[in-house]
Amino acid sequence: MAVERDTADSGFGEVSRIKGIAFRYLSFGASVIGILALAALLVYVFVDAFDLANASPEWLLTYFLTLVAPFIGFCLYSAGDRELLGRTVLALGGGLLGTAVAFEAIELLVRPIPRLTWPVAYLFVVAVPVVGYVLFAGAQKPVGRTGFGLLGRPVGGATLGTAVAMLFIVFDMRLWFLVYTLGIFPAGLVRAYGGLRGAGRLAGLSVPIGVVGVVAAAFLRNVIRTYPTSPLIFAWTFGVPIAFAAATLVGSRGASRESAAAVGVVSLVAAGLGTTLGSSALPDGSTVLVLAATVAPTATYLHRTVESGEGLSGLALPVLLGGGALAGAAIVGAFGIPAPDPWLDPGFVTEAPSRNAVEAGLYPAIVGSVIIIAIVALLSFVLGVGAAVFLEEYTADTGIVGGITRIIQINIANLAAVPSVVYGLLGLGLFANLLGFGFGTAVTASLTLSLLILPITVISAQEAIRSVPNDLRQASYGMGATRWQTTKNVVLPEALPGILTGTILALGRAIGETAPLIMIGAATTVFSAPNDVWSRFSAMPMQIFAWSDFPQAEFRYGVVAAGVVTLLIVLLSMNATAIIIRNKMERGT
Amino acid sequence: MSSGTEAPDLQRSSGIERIKETGYGGVFVACAAVTLLTTIAIFVTLLSDAFAFFMQVPATEFLFSTEWSPNPLGGGQVFGIVPLVIGTLTVTITAALIAIPIGTLTAIYLSEYATSRLRSILKPMLEVLAGIPTVVYGYFALVYVTPALQATLFPQMSTFNALSASLMVGIMTIPMVSSISEDAMSAVPDSLRQAGYGLGATKYEVSTGIVVPASLSGIASSYILAISRAIGETMIVVVAMGAQANMPDVQRAILGIPYIHPGDVLFDPGMTITVSMVQIAGSDLTGGTVPYDAMFALGLALFVVTLIMNVLSDLIAERYREEY
Numbered sequence: 085m086a087v088e089r090d091t092a093d094s095g096f097g098e099v100s101r102i103k104g105i106a107f108r109y110l111s112f113g114a115s116v117i118g119i120l121a122l123a124a125l126l127v128y129v130f131v132d133a134f135d136l137a138n139a140s141p142e143w144l145l146t147y148f149l150t151l152v153a154p155f156i157g158f159c160l161y162s163a164g165d166r167e168l169l170g171r172t173v174l175a176l177g178g179g180l181l182g183t184a185v186a187f188e189a190i191e192l193l194v195r196p197i198p199r200l201t202w203p204v205a206y207l208f209v210v211a212v213p214v215v216g217y218v219l220f221a222g223a224q225k226p227v228g229r230t231g232f233g234l235l236g237r238p239v240g241g242a243t244l245g246t247a248v249a250m251l252f253i254v255f256d257m258r259l260w261f262l263v264y265t266l267g268i269f270p271a272g273l274v275r276a277y278g279g280l281r282g283a284g285r286l287a288g289l290s291v292p293i294g295v296v297g298v299v300a301a302a303f304l305r306n307v308i309r310t311y312p313t314s315p316l317i318f319a320w321t322f323g324v325p326i327a328f329a330a331a332t333l334v335g336s337r338g339a340s341r342e343s344a345a346a347v348g349v350v351s352l353v354a355a356g357l358g359t360t361l362g363s364s365a366l367p368d369g370s371t372v373l374v375l376a377a378t379v380a381p382t383a384t385y386l387h388r389t390v391e392s393g394e395g396l397s398g399l400a401l402p403v404l405l406g407g408g409a410l411a412g413a414a415i416v417g418a419f420g421i422p423a424p425d426p427w428l429d430p431g432f433v434t435e436a437p438s439r440n441a442v443e444a445g446l447y448p449a450i451v452g453s454v455i456i457i458a459i460v461a462l463l464s465f466v467l468g469v470g471a472a473v474f475l476e477e478y479t480a481d482t483g484i485v486g487g488i489t490r491i492i493q494i495n496i497a498n499l500a501a502v503p504s505v506v507y508g509l510l511g512l513g514l515f516a517n518l519l520g521f522g523f524g525t526a527v528t529a530s531l532t533l534s535l536l537i538l539p540i541t542v543i544s545a546q547e548a549i550r551s552v553p554n555d556l557r558q559a560s561y562g563m564g565a566t567r568w569q570t571t572k573n574v575v576l577p578e579a580l581p582g583i584l585t586g587t588i589l590a591l592g593r594a595i596g597e598t599a600p601l602i603m604i605g606a607a608t609t610v611f612s613a614p615n616d617v618w619s620r621f622s623a624m625p626m627q628i629f630a631w632s633d634f635p636q637a638e639f640r641y642g643v644v645a646a647g648v649v650t651l652l653i654v655l656l657s658m659n660a661t662a663i664i665i666r667n668k669m670e671r672g673t
Numbered sequence: 674m675s676s677g678t679e680a681p682d683l684q685r686s687s688g689i690e691r692i693k694e695t696g697y698g699g700v701f702v703a704c705a706a707v708t709l710l711t712t713i714a715i716f717v718t719l720l721s722d723a724f725a726f727f728m729q730v731p732a733t734e735f736l737f738s739t740e741w742s743p744n745p746l747g748g749g750q751v752f753g754i755v756p757l758v759i760g761t762l763t764v765t766i767t768a769a770l771i772a773i774p775i776g777t778l779t780a781i782y783l784s785e786y787a788t789s790r791l792r793s794i795l796k797p798m799l800e801v802l803a804g805i806p807t808v809v810y811g812y813f814a815l816v817y818v819t820p821a822l823q824a825t826l827f828p829q830m831s832t833f834n835a836l837s838a839s840l841m842v843g844i845m846t847i848p849m850v851s852s853i854s855e856d857a858m859s860a861v862p863d864s865l866r867q868a869g870y871g872l873g874a875t876k877y878e879v880s881t882g883i884v885v886p887a888s889l890s891g892i893a894s895s896y897i898l899a900i901s902r903a904i905g906e907t908m909i910v911v912v913a914m915g916a917q918a919n920m921p922d923v924q925r926a927i928l929g930i931p932y933i934h935p936g937d938v939l940f941d942p943g944m945t946i947t948v949s950m951v952q953i954a955g956s957d958l959t960g961g962t963v964p965y966d967a968m969f970a971l972g973l974a975l976f977v978v979t980l981i982m983n984v985l986s987d988l989i990a991e992r993y994r995e996e997y
Contacts, residue, residue, distance in 0.1 A: 111782035112786070115782045115795055474701035501902070538711065592804065597806070625908075648809050
């Protein structure tokens, strides 16, 4: 006892404790300072893109009450946690007081904060994190899961449908019609028939049939002169298969024939409605595809939810949000509350760039990005998975092959660290000049970006393949399967979610890359969407780069901010998709 | 049990199956070969045009001339890499001064202090820092950071300057330092920490006196990788730093020791190697001209430097790794 008191009295422990505490907080500060700096910049860019600096407190309050508060209520109801409710109310209320006082104090004592008011600060500092937190808590429970699932299906389906429709701005719709009719459709038919009859040999014929059909389509493209109208092509090649797939999916869940047929019919009718609607921004008739892609997953999901009867009240979420938005708009209109004029509005994503800030839009750049990313996705997925399968499944660890493998492995690690601008030089020298694919064409850009993200896709695919348990391989070999059969039937299906996650994350990197595009001569600004893959095009980051050169304030603080937010939203949704796929996989195993 | 499943399937070893097997193997080898071919293609592309460049411009001028003017305006074309190197060094050093201390402290906090729950929140958020497109960082630097710095700390700063670009490069490279360093620190066995506590050390002493020295090789290799990333960074500096290849005034301190005042390089526009490449690409792409070839010479310099740094980082991590 005496000894212990001695050390306590000497003050020796005190000194080192202070040092330790100081160090602890210093290192904590270091870990959040970068995040906070980025968060502050993001707040500013969002404020600029949505013109929130000019949002009156009444406007913010109206939408907070009609839209945000019901949403928080829904999440809390789903979470069903009294303690969480208390904490949320405390955070929202205390945060209101805290933000207002802190904000006014800074304005008074230090200096005015430009382009921010305390309600906007409250929105970002308190409301957004609280909403994120309750959303996370609510999504864990059936009600919330149902609600967000129901919201996610149409949004995801519409986005995917729109992206696919955009591809037909560049790719030949009639060729696609022939490829589908002569190759994909018969091959799918044979495969399905073989699967039903248990005739493996017949199903194996599907690949040669498909190849023959695709080759025939390429030959016949210029021979055949008359084609169906484009809405019909979209309905036949996308509307019917999507409706059929939805019906099959419902049927495979053990539902009755009638309900499966109902889901299929609903999807078909929705697709049919698309023939009557037109859209200026998308190819003629592609609304068929967008509507089918929106309605089919929604109908399937609705059917499953109603069937399982779990979290049914979650289905009210879209009504809640839609009603909230309408009510907010009605109140704003009725009382004449001045509303902000956001730069990021529907016109921004559907119009071409312009010298005039108000009319400027991102549409051609979005189309360019979508096309590049589609080709990059295909190329880097095939190459990345192929290389990863070789490195993980086919190669040996010893001997000459082992040596070569090690070299390839080191090489991939080094390629991942080569600056992107050097890849741009590779694209310029090799694809644009030597092979003559043209400056700034979608082909050159896609090839360059595919090589750029190839190391990342290979490394992530390798990790996914490596995480497949070895027992599965041994079991497959034990049953007499060859290496390819084991890879195709056991390893790849098991590793697919991991591979997809890695590929999507890598594509996120590709969509934001600018330097290689500049080096290969991509246009900074094009005023119409490209007509084919050999024409010069722009991409979202290129357009942002071009606009950031404009000295006018409307561009600096308006148009570019809207472009940046669009790019960030695209990136965020890609990463969210990757995370959702990963979580599903983790839950599955 | 039908008899069909019990009979061994001898079809598998038939000729067609074997051909199929070899064929697919060949496809995978080809995919893996693409990665090797990429490296070879980079080397060949860069070397061939860089060779053409050095046929026309002497290497001594490239390495030692203090003027960079690829587009002749009045005078002749001069290709001296020195001002570009100074610009690149300015950005790299400033960014390293931000990323290295912050990244190291972050790694220590994540590996030694943070609860696993906090770590699972902080780590993805830090990864976001590296995931934001660099052109967006450049826009932030130009439109938000520079005006903020002008209004508060440095009124003499020009619209395009090296400082705000470097700040953003620094923030972007924080996760590179922190994640690799943290991996190295987490690999330090717990027995070492327990031994430290047993000797009466505090958590601070264990962290800085045991964990950091034990993982020094990993930390050093993370620094080198981050610096290599900062050297190759393009869009942030293109957007925010302007494009003037300036030579800063060399001033004389007491005893005539030459030095460069940081304000001269940080507050003014500058040009890095990457910026000059982008600038040439914006004007001249058809090939065959000297500036076009100069672009590849610069690319070669960049490629070689980053390659050496990556290999060095690997070597350090391998050679000096403490084996437990």
